[in-house]
Amino acid sequence: MSYGALQALTGVLTSAFSRTADEMRGREIWLRFATWILLALEFALAADLVRTAVAPTWDDISKLAVIATIRTMLNYFLAKDIAEFDQARQSAGNPPSGRTSP
Numbered sequence: 001m002s003y004g005a006l007q008a009l010t011g012v013l014t015s016a017f018s019r020t021a022d023e024m025r026g027r028e029i030w031l032r033f034a035t036w037i038l039l040a041l042e043f044a045l046a047a048d049l050v051r052t053a054v055a056p057t058w059d060d061i062s063k064l065a066v067i068a069t070i071r072t073m074l075n076y077f078l079a080k081d082i083a084e085f086d087q088a089r090q091s092a093g094n095p096p097s098g099r100t101s102p
């Protein structure tokens with residue numbers, strides 16, 4: 001996640017100083033950062049599952065259910081946004097970035 005934040009910050013600063021900042025570039029930077037967020041959410045959910053599996057209480061299970069629901073919704077909407085952006089980029093004639101989502 002830290003690497004993704006550093007990568008996004010570098011992209012923003014590079015675009016700002018080279019004066020190539022436009023809506024598509026900003027959206028590309030955001031979506032690249034969003035893929036890192038998705039990866040971090042997957043690992044955090046896995047860690048919560050392992051922690052709950054060791055010594056579960058009903059309170060822990062209910063908290064895990066709420067956290068899993070929220071993270072799943074975030075994951076779904078971020079992935080949907082990434083897919084829409086890739087589709088818009090391809091229809092605009094720009095080649096795909098070659099990155100894969102986590």
